[in-house]
Amino acid sequence: MTTSSKTLGDWLHDFEREAFRLETLDDYGKSGGVAAYQAFLAGEPQPENYRTDSWVTTVGDAVRAGKRMYRVHILARPLTDYLRYELSWGYRRNMTAGEEFFILDTTEEELNEPAHYLYTTVTDPAYRDVKPGTVMALWAVNRAAGQGRTWVRRGCHFPGLVRYYRTQGFELVHEVQRTRTKVYLMGRRAEHVTDLEGRFGALSGPRSDTSA
Template identity: 35%
Template sequence: MLLDGEDWQRVLHGFSQSAFRLETLPAYKVPGEAEDFEEFLNGSRIDPSTYTSGWTDRLRAHTAAGRTVQRVHIVTRPLSDYLRYEFMYYEPHAMAGEDIRILDLTDRPNPGLPDQDFWAFDDSTVVLMNYAPDGTPLNRVLVEGGIDQYREWQRIAVAESVSFADYVKEHGWQ
């Protein structure tokens, strides 16, 4: 089943315990980011200590309610311009309560993870995030049944990754 509009928003924000995101692409063409991304390429940076957005507000609300939001982003070095841009936002997102982790496959084999982005909610609902090769969003598909493999991929991704803060400490990102 395709998820769009209000149906997608209900799933994305209606979880009761946990949300997990696996990101696999070096770049995403997110609607509405083009101008900010261009400004980033021209040297503009946000101040993570004062930055706020609808997403950071939701992260704070989820955390205050005892819910967890976690993501693992699979990367290889050198980081793409888009990943450097996205990493700039990871800092305030982490400060707002999101557990952001990085799995760098530059010097190691993939531990068996797919090249498919997905969200997993409350250990019971999985949504595939489908993109064109250039990172343009295509659609979101609710997985109906058979989510044990996604639970295993989540477990592997978390176990094999490091915290965003530790990754930046070791490798930097700018």
């Protein structure tokens, strides 16, 4: 492994031919330009210091020197508030300085994959030790496979639930920032589950009161 004392600014100043950035997140709102982002959400004009930001100078200097700066953003609809801001303000501003942008929209590809959607589940705490929520999730995964679906998808609003659903084999696919809340969209590939009968059997019969 090699290390370098150069800063990002040094690399952007010293590169010889091309500088490329791959963006895969739905929200880079905490990486800079917070005031401009808030102005966009409030419907206000672009702040003067945003339009004349040093990044515009960096890009312009590189392009005039015969270098290329470009980025690819992989995204899916519906667009988050941040993506609307980025596409409406950020990319257009940077394009005036010569930066190039390429958008890879995976929405249609994602929508064309057959899937079941698992809505919220409610379980009795008395059965917590046999994990009824996990059993229901696995039932959905097994049923989706039996019906020729590719995915089981689900969503939530709380990071705690994201961690819990990950224990059931779901992975975070998108984080969608709404005006007042964030939505976490998750998915798990459909597959046949061989031990469902045993799991359902563990749920039968009386349970003791865990609060006693």
